[in-house]
Amino acid sequence: MSHDHHDERPRLTPEQIAAALNPPAGRNGGDLVVETLQGLGATTVFGLPGQHALGMFDALRRSSLTYIGLRVENNAGFAADAYGRITGEVAPLLLSTGPGALTSLAALQEAAAASAPVLAISSQIPVAGLGGGRHGYLHELRDQKASFRDVVKSVHTVRTASQIPSAIAAAWESALTAPHGPVWIEIPQDVLLAGTTLPAVTAMDATPRERHARPELTAVAADLLSKAERPAIIAGGGVVRSDASGKLLALAEKLDAPVVTTFGGKGAFPWEHPLSLQSWLEDRYTTDFLESADVLLVVGSGLGELSSNYHTFAPRGRVVQIEADAGKLESNHPALGIHADAREALSDLLEAVDHREDPSAPDRVRAVLDAVRDRIAAQELTLEQRLIASVREALPDTSPSFWDMTILAYWAWSAFDARHPNTMHSAQGAGGLGYGFPAALGAAAADRTRPVLAVSGDGGAMYSIAELATARQYDLPVTWLIVDDGGYGILREYMTGAFGEATATELTRPDFVALAESFGVPATRTTPETLTADLAASLAAPGPSVVVLPALLRMFEPTHL
Secondary structure, rough: OOHHHHHHOOOOOOOHHHHHHHOOOOOOOHHHHHHHHHOOOEEEEOOOOOOOHHHHHHHHOOOEEEEEEEHHHHHHHHHHHHHHHOOOOOOOEEOOHHHHHOOHHHHHHHHHHOOOOEEEEEEEEEEOOOOOOOOOOOOOOOOHHHHHHHHOOOOEEOHHHHHHHHHHHHHHHHHHHOOOOOEEEEEHHHHHHHHOOOOOOOOOOOOOOOOOHHHHHHHHHHHHHOOOOOOOEEOOOHHHOOOOHHHHHHHHHHHHHOEOOOOOOOOOOOOOOOHHHHHHOHHHHHHHHHHOOEEEEEEEOOOOOOOOOOOOOOOOEEEEEEEHHHHOOOOOOOEEEEEEOOHHHHHHHHHOOOOOOOOOOHHHHHHHHHHHHHHHOOOOOOOHHHHHHHHHHHHHOOOEEEEEEOOOHHHHHHHOOOOOOOEEEEEOOOOOOOOOOHHHHHHHHHOOOOOOEEEEEEEHHHOOOOOOHHHHHHHOOOOEEEEEEEHHHHHHHHHHHHHHHOOOOOOOOOOOHHHHHHOOOEEEEOOOOHHHHHHHHHOOOOOOOOEEEEOOOOOOOOOOO
């Protein structure tokens, strides 16, 4: 692909030249930050102010950017993560130095694991203190960026005002280059506060390079798939991130190849399609089926712990792996590794493969799903299955849902029908608590026309209770379902199974209904029998709401032990 657009330099009109020669008075380094973000196309920013970052926050006042302020930096990071996932656009996250910055680390780990394009811009101690000299500035770290280097895709340090636009543009391009991910910029307090006579930032270009498959690899992959007797496809989060579900469907139908989606790839393939193995990855019947494929196409997945049924998966056929993150190629299984964006690679494969027909494929798929269903049915988990069905019935098809690390979410990974791509999201990338509600707020900020669902347990809910104030302040259409079982339910189950009894899992918790109402957020206490109606009513009402379901849930039996 040519990159001629880099040579089509913008020409200024006489009016623009006059504006550049006479920049508006009263601007500072913070203005260069927000002008650059606007020039790159940002419309919404998330964050939390702090003393060193005030130059950036003051500049927001002079911009057209929409600001969504959360109450804890980690939650602001989760909100930005969801905004980036839902829109596919960069989500700026404005943070202060030291404690404020460090508090965002767990959210940035989730963004990295899930390939969400978050652009974290943090303040720093004054320029004179950079370099680890131990001057005792407020919030001082010896090397702040060292704390982020292992977590984010790229790190950018600014020391002068004229470096700000280029640093932000470079970070923006990094965040949007496949695989998407979080990036980190730090700007000293005095650079943000210093007045500037630089002209207002206008023309900015940070177009990411497209990551195409090498043609000789596409040819080999196409030959393998065309001649396969029992091909199968595993579709991961990369299919969702690159908006490639249409290409995946076309390829699967051209090859008559069954498709299973990973938990990060929920919605990448139609749930009820005759070739859909759905997402029962933590099930030996699915694992056996995938092992029996003579050619297995893995798209946008590293086949990590959850996607490989806890590393028990041992493919017997040839594996073709398409992955935008070079470090994940063949990281778990030998494969024909193709370093490419899922959408580009699937598009190339679709043209290159021969049409093959396998009338037995839908029958083989149905046999696996029937076996899975029978296994689950034998465990008498009717409450859990009913709750998943109730949530699905109450939630509009196009509404996004955000699931915290909680038993109902672990069920949803395998059993929930995400009826559209990019509508079901969870924190299973990094696996931290507290994701569901703040992430849902970020998604609602991206699109206020659809209600958004958040699902948490009582333990995870306590991580983000403060954000009820944010939901109310910005009147965001998020309904928060809190399943209250009096503790860390899954840890209670794990410990009881492993050690005979559980320690440190029982929690004193508030009256969630009364607590929500104290924030001015309407709340309902529901039952398994009334959940569908109560949840549907809350989702249909404008603004935020909380639905509390007291229930003790169990997981289905694992098959990997």
